[in-house]
Amino acid sequence: MNTLISALALGTAALSSAPTLAAPVVAAPAKPVDQLVALLLSEEALVRLGVRAFDVSFEREVSTDPALRATYARHAGLKGHVAGALRPAFVKALKKEIPALRREIRAIASNGLTATEIADSLVFFASPTGQKVRAKVYETMGNDPTKSPEAMRSAAMSAVMANMKPADYPALIAFGASSAASKMNTLNPRIAAASQAWSDRLVAKHGPRMRSLAAAAAKRYLKGKK
Incomplete structure (x- = not known):
């Protein structure tokens, strides 16, 4: 779960700054943001x-817990059974909390970017080049979600x-030179902090049940194996 915190927190910040490259702040229209x-x-x-x-964190927890590692070693199918039981519950909890994360990031974006900057960012990230950026x-x-942010x-x-590719450079350079890109760069600390807080709440809320x-x-x- 801690690995997921880092990964998701970085996800929002990395996407907002990639590849980063001043107008007065005006509240952005709801739909574009x-x-x-x-x-x-x-x-x-x-x-x-x-x-x-989740998968990486699960394996890492097993490898660093001698007692857990020994238990799984004695029962070959146990680790896969537990992971298989947890994964759907984890996905369900994650999906349930995504709207809250979006609300947090929406508030930061709508208060920190002008309507034009919102529109420019949307155009870039929806473009073929922007799609490549997001996917990559x-x-x-x-x-490797275990890396530091x-x-x-x-x-x-x-x-x-x-x-x-060369065909991507015009869109990349144009967005990189825009106030939208530079403004999003300044919002990164707030985005990262909001993402971290959201992740902490997710773990606190769903960790005990997991x-x-x-x-x-x-x-x-184990009962079925007796």
Whole structure:
């Protein structure tokens, strides 16, 4: 779960700054900002990243807990059974909390960006180049969600730039030179803090139930083996 915190918190900040490259602040229209937030924080991408982080975290917890590792070693199918029982519950909890994360990020974006900057960001991230940026950022985070936020951000940015083709440069350069890109850069600390707080609430709210489900799944499995 702690790995997921880092991954999801970085996801919002990395996407808002990739590849980063001043007008007075005016409240942005509801529809464009909602579209932008939904684009950057799509349920599909967050769930895919969350499941990857869950799997990595689960394996890491097992490898660092001698007692748990020994128990799973004695019962070959137990680890897979517990992970299989937890994964759907985790996804359900994650989906339930995504709207709250979007509301947090929406408030930051709508108060920190002008209507024009919202529109420019939406156009870029919805473009073929912007889609490549979003996909590569999430892919890179999913490859190793145990990295520190700084290392993950660096890896994501390197992967994004390596994936760019000459045809992508005009859109990339244009957005990078816009006030939208520079403004989003300044919002990153607030986005990261809001994401971290959201993740902390997610763990506090659903962590105890996940632990109970794990214990119950293990008990059922072992009982069936007697």
